[in-house]
Amino acid sequence: MDILQRLKARQAENFDLHTQHLNAQMVNVLKTIGFNRQYVRAEGPYLYDQEGHQYLDLLAGFGVFALGRNHPTVVQVLQDVLGASLPNLVQLDVSLLSGLLAEKLVEVTPPGLDRIFFANSGTEAVEAAIKFSRYATGRSKIVFCSGGYHGLTLGSLSATGDDYFRAGFGPLLPDFIEVPFGDLAALEQALHRRDVAAFITEPIQGHGVWIPPEDYLPGAAALCQRTGTLFVADEVQTGLGRTGQWWAVDHWGVEPDILCVAKALSGGFVPVGAVACRQWIFEKMFNRMDRAVVHGSTFGKNNLAMAAGLATLEVLETENLIANSARMGERMLADLQPLVTQYECLKEVRGRGLMIALEFAEPRSLSLKMAWKMLEAANQGLFSQMITVPLFERHRILSQVAGHGMNVVKFIPPLTLTEGDRQWIVEGVTDVVADAHRVPGAAWDFGKSLATKALRMKAGVG
The missing domain is CATH 3.90.1150.10 (Aspartate Aminotransferase, domain 1)
Structure with a gap:
């Protein structure tokens, strides 16, 4: 199979193929x-x-393309891994590449986030954060912000404060509570009964690029700590240098309990998501040998994704x-x-x-x-x-x-x-x-x- 020749021979058919077999409305939007x-x-x-x-x-x-498209370092790393005939996704094993990427992520994430879980995307990372929060705290409620976006799978969608994406997909998950972004009084009211598992927010909201008041994220972190609520920072878009710091929470000196990352970690090649969290949360979730696989993602630790993540972090540092x-x-x-x-x-x-x-x-x-x-x-x-x-x-x-x-x-x-x-x-x-x-x-x-x-x-x- 000569894939490049096939692409060359049919390169003018992309819109026709999408109209016939994929999302025809997207084609209509682009043409309009x-x-x-x-x-x-x-x-x-x-x-x-x-x-x-x-x-x-x-x-x-x-x-996704924080490094730009087709960065030569990432290309070379992926070619090296593909050419090495490494064992991949043995499952009843623990891979070195995933261990190396986890080690590096712990090094660059805010203090106290000592454990890493790998998934395939941002929405999978958010789903994991919701599950981890509920199990670790023994509580069910999740508080999220109006205007926030956390993904389109059912749990993530339940925490997405935008009716455009939610309409027609209900009923969504119960025990999700919406508060205005940037409103500490509303957040305090939502948390005061001490029955909320987690407060999840983007440090800077991607849909609109809404930047919170200077006291909001530090105040939210303090409220979470006081009420036993986990503070989840969704850095799927804002993380890995997007805002001029490693993480957007760094602008406010905030240390979350759970941090979600994806998009740019892929290097633009292989989908990858990750959850960084405090060790006690992880150890609550995976507390016995018979619970070692109570949550997972089949392709989450695949070799190419892990190599792409390592290459991405290397390029971010070496190229400043x-x-x-x-x-x-x-x-x-x-x-x-x-x-x-x-x-x-x-x-x-x-x-x-x-x-x-x-x-x-x-x-x-x-x-x-x-x-x-x-x-x-x-x-x-x-x-x-x-x-x-x-x-x-x-x-x-x-x-x-x-x-x-x-x-x-x-x-x-x-x-x-x-x-x-x-x-x-x-x-x-x-x-x-x-x-x-x-x-x-x-x-x-x-x-x-x-x-x-x-x-x-x-x-x-x-």
Whole structure:
């Protein structure tokens, strides 16, 4: 089987194949917003289409490609492991590679997280954290935050504070309690009966890049300690340097009881998730020999995933990518924040490290206000597409809307971003935001087209 020849022969069929056999609605979305490209190569923070055009990827596979795509160190490590004919997934054995990765994770995670459990993804890591918390405390309740996202399997979904993902999948798991993000009083009220197993939160919420008040996470950790509640930090997206520190909790000096990691740990190649937790929690869960396999994941400790994780941690350290994330993020915020005073639709530019959001809001001037209301009436959050689509079409910058129904555009690029890339982003954003403030203009012509399509979909036409 010559897989490369097969890909070359059929490279123009990707959209047809997905329409026939996978998610046809995803194909419709990409064609509607003009994102239907045929990418044929990827390197670092760049994608290349069949015509040789270069794109700057600020989506990074939803944060998977912290090292960029096809990093040579990770490629070499995986090739070495594949060529070594190592025993893999013996199951009634303990592998050296998983031990080495666990040792390294303990070294770089916050103090006190001495035990590691491996899974295949972020949502699996969260599911494990929920189970570990319930068993270790003997309690059933889980407190989570509005707007938080923890995954789409049933337990993780039960802790996801977004009705867009939850609607139609109920009843979800019982004993999950929602509180507002950043509200210590509400959290104290939820925990005061001392019957909650765990409080789970993203230190910085990915959907919207919402940064909590400075006292929130330290206060939450103190409340958890006082009430015997485990503090679970979901660092699936924020971890491994994304925010300019190893972990987002490091910005506040918080030491969680359980920490979930995935996405970037894969190096962009082999899915891997991990739970780091305090030893007493682990020993409660696996407290006897007959409970040694009471929770597990068949592929969780596979050799390729473990090798990819080790290579990723090595690259983060040797190439100083966490420091680069902090430096590039600070400079980009400094470049973009002045636009807030220049353009009335741009409400805020915020972020930590290379996790950055542009938030847009209803303008004051009459012509812009009327145009804005037209878009919002058709579909809430539609204005954001007037930013992401021109960024892509005119400047070949791939970005995303930060969440359903939000007028927030989010950048989570690879941590390898260069000064040239930063200038590329700043010039593109400045041009597109300026154009979105010209009424009438090309941007608003496109906005009207989007609104028309949105109204047609609501009416069930087309």
